Amino acid sequence: MNKFEEKTIKTEKIFEGKIISLQVDEVELPNGKTSKRELIKHPGAVAVIAITDDNKIVLVEQYRKPLEKTLVEIPAGKLEDGENPIIAAIRELEEETGYTTNDLHFVTSFYSSPGFADELLHIYITNELTKVDNPKPGDEDEFVEVLELTLDEAKQLVTEERIHDAKTNYAILYLHALEGRE
Amino acid sequence: MNKFEEKTIKTEKIFEGKIISLQVDEVELPNGKTSKRELIKHPGAVAVIAITDDNKIVLVEQYRKPLEKTLVEIPAGKLEDGENPIIAAIRELEEETGYTTNDLHFVTSFYSSPGFADELLHIYITNELTKVDNPKPGDEDEFVEVLELTLDEAKQLVTEERIHDAKTNYAILYLHALEGRE
Numbered sequence: 449m450n451k452f453e454e455k456t457i458k459t460e461k462i463f464e465g466k467i468i469s470l471q472v473d474e475v476e477l478p479n480g481k482t483s484k485r486e487l488i489k490h491p492g493a494v495a496v497i498a499i500t501d502d503n504k505i506v507l508v509e510q511y512r513k514p515l516e517k518t519l520v521e522i523p524a525g526k527l528e529d530g531e532n533p534i535i536a537a538i539r540e541l542e543e544e545t546g547y548t549t550n551d552l553h554f555v556t557s558f559y560s561s562p563g564f565a566d567e568l569l570h571i572y573i574t575n576e577l578t579k580v581d582n583p584k585p586g587d588e589d590e591f592v593e594v595l596e597l598t599l600d601e602a603k604q605l606v607t608e609e610r611i612h613d614a615k616t617n618y619a620i621l622y623l624h625a626l627e628g629r630e
Numbered sequence: 631m632n633k634f635e636e637k638t639i640k641t642e643k644i645f646e647g648k649i650i651s652l653q654v655d656e657v658e659l660p661n662g663k664t665s666k667r668e669l670i671k672h673p674g675a676v677a678v679i680a681i682t683d684d685n686k687i688v689l690v691e692q693y694r695k696p697l698e699k700t701l702v703e704i705p706a707g708k709l710e711d712g713e714n715p716i717i718a719a720i721r722e723l724e725e726e727t728g729y730t731t732n733d734l735h736f737v738t739s740f741y742s743s744p745g746f747a748d749e750l751l752h753i754y755i756t757n758e759l760t761k762v763d764n765p766k767p768g769d770e771d772e773f774v775e776v777l778e779l780t781l782d783e784a785k786q787l788v789t790e791e792r793i794h795d796a797k798t799n800y801a802i803l804y805l806h807a808l809e810g811r812e
Contacts, residue, residue: 450693450698450699450700451691451693451700451775452691452692452693452700452773452774452775453693453700454693454695462644462645462652463644463645463652463668465654465668466666466668467668467745467746468668468670468746470644470645470652472647473695475695477771477773478773479773481770481771483771484648485695485696486645486647486648486649486650487695487696488650488670488696488746488747489696490743490746493745509633509634510634511632511633511634511635511636512741512744512745513636513655513657513667513669514667514669514670514671514741514744514745514746514747514748515741515744515748516632517632518632518633518634518635519741519744521744526745556788556799557791557794558794558795558796558798558799559694559696559697559701559794559795559796560742560743560795560796561672561742561743561747561749561795561796562694562696562697562701562703562794562795563649563675563694563696563706563708564649564650564670564672564696565670565696565743565747566696566697567743569796588663589659589663589665591634591659591660591661592634593633593634606738609739612739612740612741612744613740613741613742613743613744614740614741614742614743614751614796614797614800615796616740617738617740617800618796618799618800618803621800621803621804621807622803624807625803625806625807625810628807628810
């Protein structure tokens with residue numbers, strides 16, 4: 449399924465960071481002309497829709513430097529090299545929220561922004577949570593606060609744009625759709 | 631709402647492209663330590679859930695160089711400098727599909743990937759489409775094919791991961807949720 453494929457003529461590597469790298473590819477277009485594509489490489493990420501025994505959604509509030517503001521999001525994190533997404537999801541859930549689970553279901557996966565980045569995000573769901581006594585610490589430069597909200601409270605945060613990112617908006621819509629069918 | 635704010639100590643500009651730019655900020659963390667943040671600046675984007683008179687979703691198939699594969703997506707494009715998102719949405723709809731509308735409703739907006747990029751995506755919906763006789767051409771390096779699918783056909787493409795990006799997965803879930811409530 450590679451309709452309109454753009455063959456790489458030349459790759460210029462611009463930046464190799466801790467999380468992302470950037471390259472500019474010169475490509476041959478389907479009509480034989482050439483163009484340039486600015487491409488971000490990312491290891492991929494996982495996120496968890498975690499529902500407590502009293503039917504609340506576990507969310508984390510954290511500062512997002514690219515936006516210069518604090519967002520409320522479902523727990524998430526990036527994949528380590530070659531890591532199985534479900535293992536990464538359990539790790540990030542524990543590090544960010546202090547919960548663990550042995551019952552995690554796949555919801556969906558999607559590319560966050562396929563026009564310029566290859567980040568693939570995998571979303572899981574669980575309603576079997578247990579508190580970990582001494583949870584693994586997260587990254588030392590990561591500061592989060594855990595919130596547990598009802599679906600209605602979370603919808604209100606969507607309205608206020610305090611929940612305002614692709615994976616979390618998707619998660620809230622997913623729970624809304626589930627509820628409509630129960 | 632700037633809990634856990636990270637103050638910028640220094641900004642290093644790495645790359646300024648046609649679509650994205652990249653900088654690395656040295657930041658002061660809430661605990662007084664410092665860290666680095668790799669940040670992509672993006673002008674923002676719009677997307678349209680466009681429904682035809684016979685209740686089909688208008689989608690475009692295009693090659694995505696970052697993924698080295700072809701995806702099926704709702705029509706979308708990036709904002710031009712200072713552009714009103716609703717004007718951009720009408721422009722992209724016409725350029726990519728040959729349809730126009732004078733009835734566009736806001737659905738939601740979200741940051742695509744707030745960990746490393748500031749891209750904000752605005753999604754609109756319309757079921758009032760008219761064909762344009764001589765639609766404006768799109769970007770000269772953009773090649774798309776238009777598909778009109780039922781919701782069930784689109785859901786099948788989600789399963790096959792031919793629909794596999796944040797905005798389009800959100801759109802299909804949104805239509806699914808609407809249908810469950812009608």
